[in-house]
Amino acid sequence: MRHPIRTLAPVALAAGLLLAGCGDVEPLPEVTQGARPTAAPATKAPAAAASDLTVGGPGSVCALPVSFGVAEKWTPKAIEDPENPEFAALTRQGPATVRCEVDAKPAGHVGFLRVWTAGEGSARTALEAFVKAEKNTSEVTYQESGSGAGPVTEVTYTVFNELMEESKEERAFAVSTPKGTVIVHLGGLDTAEHRAMIPAYELARTTLKAL
Template structure:
């Protein structure tokens, strides 16, 4: 862990900024003079413009050999996926209990399972939600995102998942009142034939934690199977 007390980060940054010295007016060196081309010599061809680096595939975490969703796993789900090394899955008990609806319901979805990243050294969870109904996965995902407080910059796209599956994915930011900053979140959703839509969501304490946990999220997406 790089930040046992994350809330001190803004204060530390301000102190560093306040102690930074301004420039002392050092004399700049004379510009380097280069010899021109000889008369009659062919003009030197300008080097080609540098190309932008090719988009790399997202990193995928090493699988622990544990999966969730199938028979005998920690969470009974309409889908299954591989769990990253050291991440710990746990089923949510009594998610339908109305007494805890504020914690277990978000828009049309009910939480069923969470995979804890703390044993792997991060603060956050990969959470699995289900939404009843036979509508498209995007509709359920949009309702899920809109129900979260402080959401902005939501971008939806269709993307590949395990095998030939296609899922709807969203990336967005959420303003964190405690940290007084916005943080990244994302989720993907897939419709199942008989048990509604499944939403797999990755949050995190802040955007740095979120980025560090992305390989586990990608592992879940790329190994996803509808049961």
């Protein structure tokens, strides 16, 4: 049976080969390879280039209570049959059901912007329940801001990935609309990938409009 959500497979790291010199050539000094960095430097990322696509607006592939701009080369797709109870472990998180995902792979990243909807109520309450339903979370921080769709609650947190045995950053924002609460979440394979995709997330947040 077809899964409604594509999952991310771990990326294998290939080891390089050093070619030893011969004859009278003096050998190079030994170099000890350091650990792979888990994140890019915490500097402000440049703004994402916007594509001609809008998620949630007229003609969009995803029917949503809001619309927002999509970063260049990112590809949106509606989730098939999200209400099917057989797929609940993949399509539901706390009070929210996933409706749309915007794939970063065509832009060279490993991750998604996923859009979830919840019932009526405050954005903060829905977002807190959404994060609480995630396993192995820590360093959870909330903040309030505004948008073209109204007040926004945003959260940043870390999740311990048992498969990769490391923690990674994640973030999401939520906004209440007359048609329910919308949560836009950015994950990523690891923290470095997550930070590289923040400009696309910020583009979605700053172009958010209620429909």
